[in-house]
Amino acid sequence: MEDKISISLLQRILVENQEAVQKIELSERELALEAKGNYIFVGPRQAGKTFCLFQIIKQYIKKYSAKKILYINFEDDRLLTFNASHFQLLLDAYKSLFKETPILFLDEIQNIDGWEKFSRRLADSKEYKIFITGSNAKMLSKEMATTLGGRYLIKNIYPFSFSEYLAANKVKLTEHWQFSNKRYEIRRKFNDFFKFGGFPELLHFKEKRLWLENLYKKVFYGDLIARYKIRNDFALKILVSKLAESIHDEISFNRMKNIIQSIGTPIGASTVIEYLNFLEESFLIFSVKNCLAKITERESQKKYYFIDNGLITIMQDSPETKLLENLVAINLRKQFGSEFYFAKDGAEVDFYIPQTKTLIQVAYSLSRQTEERELDSMLKIRQKLDAKKMLLITLDEEKTIEFKGEKIECIPIWKWVLLKLCNTPQG
Numbered sequence: 001m002e003d004k005i006s007i008s009l010l011q012r013i014l015v016e017n018q019e020a021v022q023k024i025e026l027s028e029r030e031l032a033l034e035a036k037g038n039y040i041f042v043g044p045r046q047a048g049k050t051f052c053l054f055q056i057i058k059q060y061i062k063k064y065s066a067k068k069i070l071y072i073n074f075e076d077d078r079l080l081t082f083n084a085s086h087f088q089l090l091l092d093a094y095k096s097l098f099k100e101t102p103i104l105f106l107d108e109i110q111n112i113d114g115w116e117k118f119s120r121r122l123a124d125s126k127e128y129k130i131f132i133t134g135s136n137a138k139m140l141s142k143e144m145a146t147t148l149g150g151r152y153l154i155k156n157i158y159p160f161s162f163s164e165y166l167a168a169n170k171v172k173l174t175e176h177w178q179f180s181n182k183r184y185e186i187r188r189k190f191n192d193f194f195k196f197g198g199f200p201e202l203l204h205f206k207e208k209r210l211w212l213e214n215l216y217k218k219v220f221y222g223d224l225i226a227r228y229k230i231r232n233d234f235a236l237k238i239l240v241s242k243l244a245e246s247i248h249d250e251i252s253f254n255r256m257k258n259i260i261q262s263i264g265t266p267i268g269a270s271t272v273i274e275y276l277n278f279l280e281e282s283f284l285i286f287s288v289k290n291c292l293a294k295i296t297e298r299e300s301q302k303k304y305y306f307i308d309n310g311l312i313t314i315m316q317d318s319p320e321t322k323l324l325e326n327l328v329a330i331n332l333r334k335q336f337g338s339e340f341y342f343a344k345d346g347a348e349v350d351f352y353i354p355q356t357k358t359l360i361q362v363a364y365s366l367s368r369q370t371e372e373r374e375l376d377s378m379l380k381i382r383q384k385l386d387a388k389k390m391l392l393i394t395l396d397e398e399k400t401i402e403f404k405g406e407k408i409e410c411i412p413i414w415k416w417v418l419l420k421l422c423n424t425p426q427g
Helices: 007-023 049-063 084-097 115-125 142-148 162-168 182-196 200-204 208-226 233-245 253-262 269-281 295-300 309-313 320-336 368-385 413-419
Strands: 039-042 069-073 103-107 129-134 153-156 285-288 301-306 341-345 347-353 358-362 389-394 399-403 406-412
Touching (some): 007 049, 007 069, 007 084, 039 049, 049 069, 069 084, 084 115, 103 115, 115 129, 115 142, 162 413, 182 208, 182 309, 182 320, 182 413, 208 309, 233 253, 233 269, 233 301, 285 320, 295 301, 301 309, 301 320, 309 320, 320 358, 320 389, 320 413, 341 368, 347 368, 358 368, 368 399, 389 413, 406 413
Parallel strands (some): 039 129, 103 129, 358 389
Antiparallel strands (some): 285 301, 399 406
């Protein structure tokens, strides 16, 4: 194919982008960044990584000027033939226009093979400030860490949290909101967030399910089938569907293999493991281990959650109980990274956070029988883990329960995600 990347094309794109970013309206997100750090923002498609770049760009424009900005999106259709050899041409294009030393914003850079060496060279020069985004978790692999040599800080960007969702909807959290009439408006907004999730772009669409279905197809066929050259796409569809169905349950590799084989599709356990890795690398799902299991079982029998509730909604009928547990898992993932677990050894507790020594049980609603079962499990697991705090999260119920001489706090999910009762967040 004829090389169509020219310095004049890059100049035009750079100037266009400087002008375009200034016109974009943003709902600002919390971004705790080190002043001297170079960053790689990673996360699922449409989670808002590009708008996080725009937020930072606007801050730098206010501090300096638009001339300081070198922003380029590698999903721009004019850059289809861009390859690693063109990175220097990109810098030359900027330097031919401006005398400034640019701050670089390189969006969706995983599309360019060999981007790692260029990024390392820039960081090594210590001349540039650099922000990079990518949608593929392979950017966090051991090989990538070796190539970049610790020169970049990794920042995970997720779909909106509920507080960010409220801010984007122009709903302000006033002081003591949980005791004021404001709580009714917040509860109404939570209904949509709970069902359709927090992908920022979704706010602009009435047909939310259709938008989510199209996003899922793009991830499935673009980030999974095409990128990993998967031939048995039907087996992968069944696997994803089964994971959505099994939100509450730990599930083993062999069990998943047997389920797929039972519908007449041959597949081995090694392929199931490979597919699960692909799903995690594409930020579609994440896994949680049993902290009380033996090492082999801890790795082979996990629980799986989706990165956003909306993805479950399009796969399941009446998924409310699954959405509740999934949303708790998402919030723990944002706060504690991979450092939280479920605990199962006879009795079972949905989540355990070692940093805060907190046990969390999730129940959609509480009958007396359900209440006793969930709390009894927590007391049994607490003895094994020396947990200091126990919490019961429901859809709407709030009270303090006295059970076998213990006091357990029960809180509705929509309030818990805003009060951040399990703090100590991880960047």
